[in-house]
Amino acid sequence: MNSLLQLKGRFEQAKNSSTPASSKLPSGHHVKMEKLQSLTRDLIRLKRFWESEDIIPGALVSVYYNKVAAKSNRIKALLSKSRVTANSSIVGARFSDDGSPKHIITHYVSMDLIDKSITLLQKSVDILSDEFKGVITYDDIVGINEKKIFLKSEELARTTFVNVIVDAFYVNKFDILVETEEIKDESIITIYKTDIKATNIMEKIGIQLHFTRVIDDTTILLRPDELRTLLSKAPYLISMAVTDLTKLDSEDFDFAEESLIKIPSPTTEPFIGVIDTMFDQNVYFSDWVEFKNMLPSEITLSPSDYNHGTAVSSIIVDGPASNPKLDDGCGRFRVRHFGVAAGNQFSSFTILRNINEIVSNNKDIKVWNLSLGSKLEINQNFISPEAAILDKIQYENDVIFVIAGTNNSNSDKNLRIGAPADSINSVIVNSVKNDGQPASYTRKGPVLSFFTKPDVSYYGGDTGEYIRVCTPTGEAFVRGTSFAAPWISRKLSYLIDVLGLSREVAKALLIDSSTGWNEDKGNLLLSGHGVVPIKISDIVESQDDEIQFVLYGVSEEYDTYNYNIPVPINKEKHPFIAKATMCYFPACSRNQGVDYTNTELDIQFGRLKENGIKPINNNYQSADTQHHTWEEDARKYFRKWDNVKHIREVYNPSGRAKKAYDKGIWGLSLKTKERLEQKCGVGLKFGIVVTLKEIDGVNRIDEFIKNCALRGWLVNRIDIEQRIDIYNIAEEEIDFSE
Secondary structure, three states, X not given: OEEEEEEEOOOEEEOOOOOOOXXXXXXXXXXXXXHHHHHHHHHHHHHHHHHOOOOOOOEEEEEEEOOOOOHHHOOOOOOOEOOEOHHHHEEEEEEOOOOOOOEEEEEEEOHHHHHHHHHHHHXXXXXXHHHOOOEEEHHHHHHHHOOOOOOOOOOOOHHHHHHHHHHHHHEEEEEOOOOOOOOOOOEEEEEOOOOOOHHHHHHHOOOOOOHHHEOOOOEEEEOHHHHHHHHHHOHHHEEEEEXXXXXXXXXOOEEOOOOOOOOOOOOOOOEEEEEEEOOOOOOOOHHHEEEEEOOOOOOOOOHHHHHHHHHHHHHHHHHHHHOHHHOOOOOOOEEEEEEEEEOOEEEHHHHHHHHHHHHHOOOOOOEEEEOOOEOOOOXXXXXXXXXXXXXXXXXHOOOEEEEEOOEOOOOOOOOEOOOOXXXXXXXXXXXXXXXXXXXXXXXXXXXXXXXXXXXXXEEOOEOOEOEEEEEOOEEEEEOOHHHOHHHHHHHHHXXXXXXXXXXXXXXXXXXXXXXXXOOOOOXXXXXXXXXXXXXXXXXXXXXXXXXXXXXXXXXXXXEEEEEEEEOOOEOOEXXXXXXXXXXXXXOEOHHHOOOOEOEEXXXXXXXXXXXXXXXXXXXXXXXXXXXXXXXXXXXXXXXXXOOEEEEEOOOOOOOOOEEOOOOOEEEEEEEEEEOOOOOOOOOEEEEEEEEEEEOOOOOOXXXXXXXXXXXXXXXXXXXXXXXXXXXXXXXXXXXXOO
């Protein structure tokens, strides 16, 4: 086996030197005067409506597009003002449910902007009528942009007129979007972000909120009677709504008599955080667990409230002792366990209020396990509030959450995963049986119709092949994603706390280890990228015919690149196929709906030619050359806006070596793209795992290490035994009094 290599070198940074192209219609298309008149009528109708409302000072206007609209295809002239784009007023985004997905993007704007947009449309109608006989074509727009056609009218500037026409082409209509999903129970409500805080808006419609029922300026907890008031007086304010009281997933417990297990006392083992139901401090491994009950003292607890949480912590501390077939080689871990739920129900709102405090007061913990999940399906148009706060915590702190993918306890085989398994930054874990096939209770992704969730799968037990755990009443046999997630928490803590890898690299390694070289015939919706290997050595070591290395860096500019990776050459060719996995933890905006992640890192990796990188997956969407990629295709094939990128070449036994260009150097380039104006991608950290497989089975790792050293790379071998020694020395307590 070959050791994992850690390459340390310099990533260059470059600004985006390209200039935005002029707006234009798709080739062969046109816009009729009647389309602009229809949009004008929409805005006039909306203006009258909002003039009759006095709850908010501005207006909520939803733009219904005719496609999944890339940022470059969204409105530029309409609902915009000088030097401030319409993009800055977006407060929500979702997909239509009429078959093929189409964007519906909601803006919060002033009445003046609506007036301005109406005027722009009316003037454009006049120009179309007077100068283009009511129809303007692609060729006309090109002629105007190239100053071959000049407008006779002086009412509008050339670029403004073109932008209005292109806006009209991509927009089907303007309207008010009202949430139609019926919510009756106590609910967590998110209203659209306006100039007024949610609490002040509620006061205006007769709802008084105590601060304990407020998460932030837009997210609140409403009782059923208050929700009815909001729906009757201002339903258009509701951006997202989810039921607060969540039932825990049911796992199958089959209790057996207690067996005596011995365990040594803890020493310097890493801590993993657990947020779950209660923990029983009378179990055999209680010395390894620091427990804190986060529920109010007036809540009465029953013995059953301790089962789930105790079982989860038993796997993290000493899982291999009871499940020798799943011995991962990671040893034991200490646990800091926080009880936030009792029985088979919990309040999402209570957890939201607790979780920030828990993480901020335990900065030494890098890996957190959350095996609580909802029976209810996630919404396809927005992230749950629980997942959103987890994503925010992970963006702002150097931590990573491992979350159970939730279980399917009914006959509906197409049940979507439940909150908080829609957290984008977290590692979501589904269960498989011993043969690697999805467990009988598996629920499916994706999230927001696009993001790959679950991330990975692991062994969580099933009928006839249960996981053994420790509960307050003794040994138990269980199944469920709740008991797959802790095994992944163990592996991540080992990679981060023991081996000293960054969370970005650790997550990339974990996901990469679940993938292979053959064409992916698995079920991405049920199993994610694949099943993680049992042994930690199979994650941090590769086959003799493979070279695997990790890179870690920070994006500071538009282009973060390194054109200096010396892949070995044999007979003037590269006898390798390659794969790469990249992970990063972006800022996210829940009020942006389906456009949830604020930053995109687009990866190109491959051989270096005179005109740039030849990507292994033919990804030219960010190339300087003219390669047009539709937004839907970019998301589907190149995972645009996804914070996990996995690209690979498929192994073919009859495959041939690749031509080595120039000096045989390979390159890596990351293009940073922003949805919002805040530039959240500046300082964004990333981790990349690259694997090269020698097609003839030759071990060329020593040659690669030598070539890297000659090109200025600092190369470290990730040796498990050596890293364990370093960790133990670092954790020793030194008595300076002797």
